[in-house]
Amino acid sequence: MNLTWHIIQKDLRRLNGLLAIWAAGLYVLILAKGGPKPVPNSSWYYMILFVIFSCRLLSLSLIAWVVQEDGLTEGSTFWRTRPVTPGRLFAAKLTLLAALFIFLPLLAGICARFLGPEPETITFATWLGDAVGFFICMTLSAAALAAFSKNLAQFLFAGFLCLIFGFIWMVRIQILAHASSPLTFRLQWISPTHLSELLCTALAVGVLFNQYFGRKLMISIGLILVALIVCPLILALAPGGTHVAVARTGNIQFEAMVVTKAEFQRHMSASVNDRLRPATYAELAALRGSAQPDYLVVRVLATGSGSWDGEGIAKIDGREPGYKFTTKTGVPKEWVEYLIPVDGAIYGDRKEAGNGPIVSENSPVVSVSWTSANQQ
Amino acid sequence: MNIIETNHLSRRFRHTEAVHDLTFAVPEGSICALLGPNGAGKTTTIRLLMNLLEPTGGSSRVLGVDSRRLGERELAQIGYVSENQQMPLWMTVRQLLDYCRPFYPTWDVALEKKLLAQFDLPPERRLKQLSRGMLMKASLLSSLAYRPKLLVLDEPFSGLDPLVRDDFVRGVLDASGLGEWTVLISSHDIDEVERLADRVALLEAGRLSFGESTEELLGRFRRIEVTFSGSAPRDFSPAAGWLEWETDGSLLRFIDSRYERAATEQACRERFPEAAVRAHPMTLREIFVTLARSGRTQPKGTLT
Numbered sequence: 001m002n003l004t005w006h007i008i009q010k011d012l013r014r015l016n017g018l019l020a021i022w023a024a025g026l027y028v029l030i031l032a033k034g035g036p037k038p039v040p041n042s043s044w045y046y047m048i049l050f051v052i053f054s055c056r057l058l059s060l061s062l063i064a065w066v067v068q069e070d071g072l073t074e075g076s077t078f079w080r081t082r083p084v085t086p087g088r089l090f091a092a093k094l095t096l097l098a099a100l101f102i103f104l105p106l107l108a109g110i111c112a113r114f115l116g117p118e119p120e121t122i123t124f125a126t127w128l129g130d131a132v133g134f135f136i137c138m139t140l141s142a143a144a145l146a147a148f149s150k151n152l153a154q155f156l157f158a159g160f161l162c163l164i165f166g167f168i169w170m171v172r173i174q175i176l177a178h179a180s181s182p183l184t185f186r187l188q189w190i191s192p193t194h195l196s197e198l199l200c201t202a203l204a205v206g207v208l209f210n211q212y213f214g215r216k217l218m219i220s221i222g223l224i225l226v227a228l229i230v231c232p233l234i235l236a237l238a239p240g241g242t243h244v245a246v247a248r249t250g251n252i253q254f255e256a257m258v259v260t261k262a263e264f265q266r267h268m269s270a271s272v273n274d275r276l277r278p279a280t281y282a283e284l285a286a287l288r289g290s291a292q293p294d295y296l297v298v299r300v301l302a303t304g305s306g307s308w309d310g311e312g313i314a315k316i317d318g319r320e321p322g323y324k325f326t327t328k329t330g331v332p333k334e335w336v337e338y339l340i341p342v343d344g345a346i347y348g349d350r351k352e353a354g355n356g357p358i359v360s361e362n363s364p365v366v367s368v369s370w371t372s373a374n375q376q
Numbered sequence: 377m378n379i380i381e382t383n384h385l386s387r388r389f390r391h392t393e394a395v396h397d398l399t400f401a402v403p404e405g406s407i408c409a410l411l412g413p414n415g416a417g418k419t420t421t422i423r424l425l426m427n428l429l430e431p432t433g434g435s436s437r438v439l440g441v442d443s444r445r446l447g448e449r450e451l452a453q454i455g456y457v458s459e460n461q462q463m464p465l466w467m468t469v470r471q472l473l474d475y476c477r478p479f480y481p482t483w484d485v486a487l488e489k490k491l492l493a494q495f496d497l498p499p500e501r502r503l504k505q506l507s508r509g510m511l512m513k514a515s516l517l518s519s520l521a522y523r524p525k526l527l528v529l530d531e532p533f534s535g536l537d538p539l540v541r542d543d544f545v546r547g548v549l550d551a552s553g554l555g556e557w558t559v560l561i562s563s564h565d566i567d568e569v570e571r572l573a574d575r576v577a578l579l580e581a582g583r584l585s586f587g588e589s590t591e592e593l594l595g596r597f598r599r600i601e602v603t604f605s606g607s608a609p610r611d612f613s614p615a616a617g618w619l620e621w622e623t624d625g626s627l628l629r630f631i632d633s634r635y636e637r638a639a640t641e642q643a644c645r646e647r648f649p650e651a652a653v654r655a656h657p658m659t660l661r662e663i664f665v666t667l668a669r670s671g672r673t674q675p676k677g678t679l680t
Contacts, residue, residue: 006478014466071462078464080428081456083448083479 007084007092011066018062019100025055026108034115039271059101060142064155066096067146072211074150086212093143094208101139106131129194137197137204141227144207148220162228170232196231203227252327253301256314256366260287264295264339278363296340298368300327312370316342377404379439379526379558380425386433387420394420396582397434402560402575407548409573409590410562411664417582418562419460422530425560426456439526452480455519457512458530465504469497469514473521480522488521494550495543509540516547529561533568545571570660578664585667590660597663598635598655602628602648615643619666631658631666 012019028051032038038045070089071077079089109131113124142155145162149155190198203223210219257278259267267276276297284294298314315322325338380402387395395417402408410418423429425436427446436443439450446454467475469492477483492499495513503511512532519527527548533541545568548559563569569576570590577587600618602608608628614621617634628648632640635655644653658666 003478006475010475013471014464069464074462077462081426081451081454081458081461082476083451085448088448 003084004088004092004095007070007089008096011069011092011096014069015062015065018058018065022055022058022062023104025051025058026104029055030108030112030115033112059105060138060159061152061156063097063101063139063142064146064149064152066100067093067143068149068151068155071150072147072215090208090212097139097143102132102135105135133194133197137201140201140204140208144204144211144220144224147208147211148224162224165228166232169229170236173233173236192234196234199234200227200231252310252370254312254368255297255299256368257297258284258316258342258364258366259295259297260284261293261295264297280361280363282361284364293341296323296342296366298325298338298340298366299335300338301335310370312368314340314366314368316364316366318365318367378402378437379404380408380436380560382421382425382434382436384434385421385424385431385436387417387424387429388432394582395424395431398579398582398584399434400577400584400587402558404558406575407559407561407573408575408577409569410560410577410579411564411566411569412579413564413668415581416564416579418564418579419458419530420582421579422458422528422560422562426454426528448479452482452522453525455516455522455524455527456530457515457519457528457532459512459532459534460530461515463503463511463515466502468500468502469506469517470499472503472514472518473499476518476521483522485521487523488517491517491520491547495547509536509544512536513540513544513547516544520547523557525558527557527559529559529563531562531564533563533565541568548572566661566664567659576660578667593663594657594660596633596635597658597666598632598640599658599662600630600632600635600640600644601654601656602630602644603652603654604628604648605650609648612647615640615647620669633666 029048032048032051038048070079070084070093106128109127113127142159145158146155149158203226206223207220210216210223257276259276260279260283263277263279267274276299279294287294296314296316298312311324311326313322313324323340323342325340327336327338378401380400382398382400385395385398386393398417398421410421412418420429424431425438425443427443430444438446439453441447441450464472464475473488473492477485477488495510495517497506497510497514497517503514506514516529516532529548532544536544548561549572559572561569561572573590575587575589576593578585604626606626608623608626610623614630615632617632619631619633621628621630623629628651632655637655640655641653644651
């Protein structure tokens with residue numbers, strides 16, 4: 001019998017109960033994705049959030065249990081006095097972690113993607129790249145922390161400390177970067193998120209190798225410190241390098257229109273998939289002076305990987321100076337709507353501006369241009 | 377052939393030297409006891425031999441291989457039982473045996489069944505539900521069933537009641553009788569070790585005080601009683617190796633650590649021509665207590 005498989009079987013037997021609960025959580029999420037989209041703030045919505053959070057926490061705990069089942073930090077662990085080489089143990093753990101926490105969630109994600117009632121907004125290849133990067137980084141980083149800690153409590157505490165440290169460090173760097181713009185840098189070939197995931201994964205692999213084969217505590221501490229310092233640094237500094245908006249518009253879809261207040265109110269009480277109907281000049285003219293402001297609506301969707309923020313200007317019928325708005329899209333990957341109350345003074349008077357007569361059945365034309373768009 | 381050899385082996389923990397310049401050897405087929413008080417460095421020595429710790433100086437070889445390079449092949453021939461060992465407590469006894477079995481090409485199922493019955497272990501009970509003694513027996517069973525060339529027992533008797541100790545010792549003795557097994561046992565329980573060991577080494581503060589066969593050690597120590605017709609003399613010149621002399625009326629008692637019947641009688645006759653001399657054998661415990669009291673550590677040397 002293959003001894004690596006023998007170790008994997010032992011770990012599966014050890015964690016079978018918790019793995020069943022975790023798998024049930026994944027299944028619920030797939031089913032939820034296949035059903036109607038939950039209404040925000042509904043009990044179903046919070047239930048889904050709870051399941052997502054529980055699944056994530058349980059998967060981190062399971063990663064720690066898998067690694068710590070054959071502990072690396074203490075000298076008298078069972079496996080070290082038995083004919084189990086570090087290489088064989090490492091192979092067994094890595095295989096199990098990859099199967100459970102990279103392959104299975106990806107499979108679940110693919111199922112959910114194809115089960116979903118709406119067409120997805122980002123391409124499959126982009127989604128797959130993001131998901132693979134995320135799951136590999138999360139699994140190996142958690143495994144590295146687990147290999148470094150003695151038990152689950154220590155692992156969770158260390159993870160919490162790392163998150164807090166990373167967050168504070170990133171905020172500090174962002175403040176410094178804004179005060180001194182030359183500190184920022186530009187990444188053209190890879191997104192900052194992917195770069196920091198890649199670095200984090202590489203360092204996690206380094207920690208795991210050291211814990212299994214070298215057992216030099218200071219090296220592991222050093223690698224974890226490098227990850228804690230450099231990854232937030234990349235995330236904090238790289239977005240400071242702005243990209244020309246035009247070059248990035250391929251990754252941002254948008255719709256822009258003017259709607260009446262009544263249409264806006266109808267839309268707000270309808271389901272999330274409801275589409276807005278642009279107002280006609282005639283409708284807008286009829287409402288003028290009724291103290292019912294119209295709304296300029298800009299809907300933005302990030303279609304590329306990562307999240308995007310930026311600044312755009314929406315002009316109604318080309319009139320200057322337009323309306324500035326800022327965007328933040330990408331997490332989650334769905335339409336983000338910007339609603340700007342406007343009055344009728346800036347449109348419907350193109351005749352005066354020399355742009356030809358208004359056709360009352362037509363709608364005002366809203367153009368959007370980007371002044372900046374940053375990828376994160 | 378020596379199954380274990382250490383060469384100036386040292387291990388330092390910050391400011392404490394747990395093992396200092398340790399050189400000894402354990403020949404094949406012997407049952408060697410590593411004795412010493414708590415903190416003497418016995419467990420550290422065993423952990424160095426098992427590659428559970430890295431030495432800060434010197435080297436050691438186990439089964440002919442540098443202990444820092446012990447691989448699957450060597451570990452498949454070593455049985456290790458320790459009071460400090462972390463066992464997979466979630467497993468049942470049967471699951472433990474099922475898990476261990478594929479790692480050992482020499483696993484003997486018949487011996488496993490025999491020991492399971494002999495140790496009276498409940499196969500379906502989880503290890504965490506076993507008493508300490510039962511847990512140690514389960515650990516011993518999983519370390520004996522593949523007939524290891526070397527069995528390493530680190531403080532196996534700590535906290536065990538006499539019945540379990542008896543089972544344990546019987547298990548080790550029976551097993552060692554099955555083949556040319558070598559056993560290294562560390563303990564501060566001298567009485568149990570006396571039943572088992574044919575060689576002893578004494579560690580004190582990380583240093584080897586002496587190491588020799590039990591037979592030689594028991595042979596060279598005698599409690600001597602000299603009876604005088606009047607009062608025993610308080611002032612005399614002791615021969616080399618005489619320890620802890622004391623007088624009680626007409627009786628003079630001392631311990632001869634270099635006992636040889638003719639030589640001791642001759643030495644006594646020269647000093648006390650009119651007195652009657654009797655020599656009493658000593659137990660290992662008495663010998664160690666004597667050595668600890670006298671602070672004598674001779675003869676220093678290697679256990680070969």
